[in-house]
Amino acid sequence: MKIKSAEFVISNTDYTKCPVTKEPEYAFIGRSNVGKSSLINMLTDRTKLAKTSGKPGKTQLINHFHINKEWYLVDLPGYGWAQVSKKLKEEWSVMIKQYLLQRENLVNIFVLIDSRIPPQKIDLEFIQWVGENGLPISIIFTKADKTGNRKIITNIANFKNTLKKTWDQLPPSFVSSSAQKIGQDEILGYIDQINSK
Numbered sequence: 001m002k003i004k005s006a007e008f009v010i011s012n013t014d015y016t017k018c019p020v021t022k023e024p025e026y027a028f029i030g031r032s033n034v035g036k037s038s039l040i041n042m043l044t045d046r047t048k049l050a051k052t053s054g055k056p057g058k059t060q061l062i063n064h065f066h067i068n069k070e071w072y073l074v075d076l077p078g079y080g081w082a083q084v085s086k087k088l089k090e091e092w093s094v095m096i097k098q099y100l101l102q103r104e105n106l107v108n109i110f111v112l113i114d115s116r117i118p119p120q121k122i123d124l125e126f127i128q129w130v131g132e133n134g135l136p137i138s139i140i141f142t143k144a145d146k147t148g149n150r151k152i153i154t155n156i157a158n159f160k161n162t163l164k165k166t167w168d169q170l171p172p173s174f175v176s177s178s179a180q181k182i183g184q185d186e187i188l189g190y191i192d193q194i195n196s197k
């Protein structure tokens, strides 16, 4: 798929204020700093569409980007960031979960997992929550700058094996590196496939 246009539309704290549309929408979620905003930039061939940072906690709102004037990418705040007060964490969690549960045109949730580290409890719990709520999910293993790296291969295999214990059929998964531009064709191809259904 060719990205002809990618425009920032609006930031929200409340899912009810998100754009009124029936166009398909794809959300990116995962731990703070896992690379959600960087991935949105990589997919759209833009450098500053979504704001990125070396410090966790950069994205704090629900951000809508309109792509090719036909569908939306949504950048969400990360979970699991220690340097946030309990109250704020709770507010973010409610905001994200309400959005994910209530947004009618949301056709897929991409859950991003850092391929450089072993499976994390917080990610497995979040994926479990998505599954229990019957929401459409796929997984993206991020920061795979060297896809042949043995540690990365092992981490991804371990993650999938852990999921297999509770999932009859694993969700679709992708491997990406925003730094090395890996995974763009596969992820955009998957979006294209869903869009044309």
Ligand code: GTP
Pocket (backbone or CB within 6 Å): 031, 032, 033, 034, 035, 036, 037, 038, 039, 051, 052, 053, 054, 055, 056, 057, 058, 059, 060, 076, 077, 078, 079, 142, 143, 144, 145, 176, 177, 178, 179, 180
């Ligand atoms: P929050 O908005 O804070 O939740 O973070 P985020 O998930 O949006 O992460 P963001 O895209 O801001 O990236 C966090 C850090 O990871 C930045 O320093 C990025 O440069 C770095 N990063 C993102 N993608 C990659 C990647 O593919 N490879 C490497 N090596 N670093 C990456």
Ligand code: MG
Pocket (backbone or CB within 6 Å): 036, 037, 038, 051, 052, 058, 059, 075, 076, 077
């Ligand atoms: Mg971000």
